[in-house]
Amino acid sequence: MSNFEPVLLANIDKPDSHTLRGYEANGGYAGLKKVVSQMKPTDVTELVKTSGLRGRGGAGFPTGLKWTFLPKDHPGPIYFCLNADESEPGTFNNRILMEEDPHQVLEGLIESCFATDATTAYFYIRYEYPLAFERCQSAIDECYQAGYLGKNILGSDFSLDVYMHRGAAAYICGEETGLIESLEGKRAWPRIKPPFPAIEGAFRKPTVVNNIETAACVKHIIDRGVEWFQSIGVPKDPDNPRDAGSYGPKLYCLSGHVEKPGCYEAPLGLTVNQLIEDYGGGIRGGRKAKAAIPGGISMGLLRDDEFDCPLDFNGPGKHECLGLGTAAVIVLDETASIVDYLHNCCRFFAHESCGQCTPCREGTSWALKMLDRIKAGRGRLIDLDLLLEIGDSIGIMPGTTICGLADGAAWPIKNAIRKFRNEFEDYIKQTNPNGHMETRPVPAMELVQIV
Amino acid sequence: MTRQMTSDKILTSEMIAEIKSYFPRYPTRQAVTLPALHIVNERLRHVPLQAVVEIAELLELAPAEVQDTLTFYGFFKQDKPHGQTRAWVCRSISCALLGGEEVLEHLCERAGVKPGETTSDGKLTLEFGECLGACEFAPCMLADKTLHKCLTKEKADEFLQSVK
Numbered sequence: 001m002s003n004f005e006p007v008l009l010a011n012i013d014k015p016d017s018h019t020l021r022g023y024e025a026n027g028g029y030a031g032l033k034k035v036v037s038q039m040k041p042t043d044v045t046e047l048v049k050t051s052g053l054r055g056r057g058g059a060g061f062p063t064g065l066k067w068t069f070l071p072k073d074h075p076g077p078i079y080f081c082l083n084a085d086e087s088e089p090g091t092f093n094n095r096i097l098m099e100e101d102p103h104q105v106l107e108g109l110i111e112s113c114f115a116t117d118a119t120t121a122y123f124y125i126r127y128e129y130p131l132a133f134e135r136c137q138s139a140i141d142e143c144y145q146a147g148y149l150g151k152n153i154l155g156s157d158f159s160l161d162v163y164m165h166r167g168a169a170a171y172i173c174g175e176e177t178g179l180i181e182s183l184e185g186k187r188a189w190p191r192i193k194p195p196f197p198a199i200e201g202a203f204r205k206p207t208v209v210n211n212i213e214t215a216a217c218v219k220h221i222i223d224r225g226v227e228w229f230q231s232i233g234v235p236k237d238p239d240n241p242r243d244a245g246s247y248g249p250k251l252y253c254l255s256g257h258v259e260k261p262g263c264y265e266a267p268l269g270l271t272v273n274q275l276i277e278d279y280g281g282g283i284r285g286g287r288k289a290k291a292a293i294p295g296g297i298s299m300g301l302l303r304d305d306e307f308d309c310p311l312d313f314n315g316p317g318k319h320e321c322l323g324l325g326t327a328a329v330i331v332l333d334e335t336a337s338i339v340d341y342l343h344n345c346c347r348f349f350a351h352e353s354c355g356q357c358t359p360c361r362e363g364t365s366w367a368l369k370m371l372d373r374i375k376a377g378r379g380r381l382i383d384l385d386l387l388l389e390i391g392d393s394i395g396i397m398p399g400t401t402i403c404g405l406a407d408g409a410a411w412p413i414k415n416a417i418r419k420f421r422n423e424f425e426d427y428i429k430q431t432n433p434n435g436h437m438e439t440r441p442v443p444a445m446e447l448v449q450i451v
Numbered sequence: 452m453t454r455q456m457t458s459d460k461i462l463t464s465e466m467i468a469e470i471k472s473y474f475p476r477y478p479t480r481q482a483v484t485l486p487a488l489h490i491v492n493e494r495l496r497h498v499p500l501q502a503v504v505e506i507a508e509l510l511e512l513a514p515a516e517v518q519d520t521l522t523f524y525g526f527f528k529q530d531k532p533h534g535q536t537r538a539w540v541c542r543s544i545s546c547a548l549l550g551g552e553e554v555l556e557h558l559c560e561r562a563g564v565k566p567g568e569t570t571s572d573g574k575l576t577l578e579f580g581e582c583l584g585a586c587e588f589a590p591c592m593l594a595d596k597t598l599h600k601c602l603t604k605e606k607a608d609e610f611l612q613s614v615k
Contacts, residue, residue: 077478089543089582127526128539128583130596163476166489168524171581185484185510187523203478255545255586262587297544330545330586344544348581354523 004232006265007220008213008251012100018135020142023103029148031222035111036156044115044222051221051229052236052247057083057174057211058296058325059404060313062244063218067116069198070206079202080118081183081209082109084125084132085167085174088296089348090328093251094212096263098125098132101216102139106162108215110148111222113160116208121162124179127169137164171352175403176209177201178354189356190403213251220249233268234312246312250327256292257284257333269315272307275329287333291420295325297345298408300415301332320418322411338420339427342412343371349409360406363394367413373442379428380438384421387413461502462509466490470509480510484520488527496532534569536614538594539580540602546582551590554602555579561611575614 016022023029035044049064070078082105086094097105113121123140125133140162143149151159170188172178177191180202201207221229229248236245246268252275255261259281266275272292276282283289291301294309294316302309306319313324332341350368355361367390370383391414394400395407417424428436435442462470470487477483487506491498498521500514507514521527540555555566558577562570569576585591588600592610599610 086584087582090545090586091582092584092586095584126584128580128593130593131598161476166485168485168488168526169580170524170526182485183482184479185481185520186516187520203482253586255589256548261545261589293544328586330548332548336548340547341544344542344547348543351581 004249004267006249007224008097008104008216008249009101009263009265011104012096017100018102018139020103020139020146023101027223028103029107029146031219032107032110032148033154035114035222036154036158039114041115041117044111047226048112048115048218048221051226052245053214053217053221053229054244054246054313055211056213056217056250056326058088058298058323060244060324063210063214066198066210067112067208069196070116070208071199074117074206076117077120077205078116078118079205079207080109080113080116080121081176081179081202081207082121082123082215083174083176083179083209083211084123084129084136085171085179086129086212086326087126087171087174087352088298088326088328090253090255090293090296090330091326092253092255092328093263093326095129095132096251097212097216098129098136100135102132102136103143104216104219105136105212106139106143106148108217108219109162110143110153110160112208112210112215112218114158118208119160121160122165122183122202123162124165124167124173124183126167126173133164133166140164170354171348172354172403172405175405178403179209180207187354189354190405192402217248234310234314237314243314246314246324250311252279252311253326253328254280254331255328256331257287257289257336258282258331259284269310269312271310272302272329275311276307276331280331283331283333285333287335289331290334290336291332291338291341293328293330293332294321295323296328297330297348298322298411299325300411301338301341301419303419320415322408322415337427338416338423339371339375342416343368343375345412345416346371346409349405353405353409357401357403357406359394359400360409363390363406364409366390367409374424374428374431377431378435378442379432380442381425381428381436382439383428384417384424388417391417459501460505461495461499462491462505463494466494467509470506481512481516483510484512484517485524488517488521488524492527496534496537497528497530499529531569532573534576535574536594537576537578538592538610539578539583540566540592541581541583541585541590542579543582545586546590549589551602554590554592554604554607557604558607558611561608575611 053063054060173182173188178188182188197207234246237243264279289304300321346368350364353364391410473483473486507517566579592599
């Protein structure tokens with residue numbers, strides 16, 4: 001780890017890092033020149049496939065494999081969507097890449113489009129990132145001027161147009177088929193799969209949807225090669241034939257109760273402890289940690305005695321978390337309330353459920369109502385079992401919803417109540433001494449809350 | 452209740468030209484729905500129903516199709532314009548752990564509004580936001596295009612002064 005050389009954040013502190021001049025001064029677009037003059041699309045796909053790069057947006061699906069699902073010899077058009085709808089609470093690595101080094105992302109995007117024969121790419125960016133929008137639009141304009149975009153890129157047969165497309169503050173647009181529906185001008189209701197976007201995506205044509213950090217990784221794989229990429233991170237588990245490994249650098253977002261919150265680049269497999277101590281300067285105010293979210297709020301919590309968990313694609317799953325997610329680590333110190341934490345998670349998902357699938361729409365709202373009532377001192381112990389029942393019955397895993405938003409909503413509920421049941425029970429008993437054993441339905445209540 | 456005459460067009464020729472400039476980017480007109488809503492919203496600070504009707508005509512859609520998309524995104528207001536400044540205070544977990552909700556409450560109290568409402572002088576709309584993706588600067592707020600970092604009640608008061 002000591003000889004790890006950051007690449008994704010290598011230039012972000014340099015002046016002009018967001019301009020073409022600054023980017024080229026650091027060797028930018030040399031890889032693209034090599035790609036369009038010396039490589040075939042299948043060579044690039046093969047390179048990315050062999051590297052073992054897995055999508056950085058949360059699901060960790062192998063990127064090269066995703067590309068190979070596109071139909072062969074398709075007459076076109078093939079579309080490429082860059083998912084910059086980064087909205088998972090705690091996650092801001094894409095924002096930093098777009099604001100400080102947008103050409104790195106664009107070079108990876110152009111190379112990815114070359115590999116997949118895509119001729120139009122849409123950069124779907126969330127509304128809340130005005131500076132990133134501006135910087136990416138300027139970078140696109142510079143690329144057209146310099147011949148890195150447009151017709152016959154760098155004198156080759158390859159042509160590509162890239163357009164920015166702004167969202168309107170909806171978390172569900174980060175789900176790849178929700179993103180496609182939103183791009184098409186409709187409500188962002190995720191589609192039933194199959195067909196997968198590679199077969200029928202945007203405008204009913206084959207489409208690839210990749211994350212911003214994934215595109216940036218493609219650029220570095222092309223520049224530095226598969227061997228370099230595989231020398232970083234955690235190799236495949238030889239005892240698990242289904243493990244695809246956790247190769248390459250990763251941007252970890254660290255926030256919450258730490259001294260130095262920020263975005264840090266490290267090899268996949270860094271432990272939570274290492275991230276907090278070596279990068280984050282420890283827990284704020286010298287306090288003790290209580291728990292940490294390993295990768296955005298959909299993932300659940302790690303207790304402080306689980307902080308040796310490696311943040312790779314397998315680590316958090318071994319500690320009853322949903323997975324690595326976006327590698328956004330949010331630290332809760334000993335003063336934090338797990339009841340407040342879960343209320344916050346449930347409120348987020350109730351607000352962001354798109355409403356298409358009844359179990360998700362109703363389940364997330366019901367869970368929030370219960371947490372509202374528990375926080376108002378009218379909780380019943382039986383509510384905890386009811387919350388677990390909701391958690392077990394909404395999502396793709398039980399088979400009741402179209403997309404994974406509900407799984408991400410259910411996981412923090414199941415994880416928090418199973419890992420911190422005592423804290424919930426104590427809270428309910430203390431705040432509702434006369435009613436916590438109640439099993440009959442509780443009458444609806446008016447809650448006066450401003451947020 | 453008075454009804455707006457349909458002959459009173461809301462979209463200016465400048466807005467129409469800008470909306471049309473997006474047509475070559477997409478294989479369908481419908482895909483220009485979100486760009487068109489943003490174009491109108493940036494100028495009028497809301498998207499009244501009459502604008503929806505006119506956008507639909509440009510995009511060769513039924514007004515209900517545009518209205519369906521508009522109402523899905525809680526972002527676009529329809530009844531009346533939002534304030535001259537529109538600010539979202541983050542209430543998601545990283546900000547909440549560091550006092551984001553208290554800052555929002557403080558701002559609302561000082562401005563005399565509830566989240567989602569506009570001050571009576573029309574200068575400021577205060578809203579809660581879900582994760583603004585700036586968690587290293589928690590608690591944070593996005594006011595128009597400016598990110599306000601590491602908010603305190605004092606900084607919140609300064610912000611209110613600046614939009615007065």
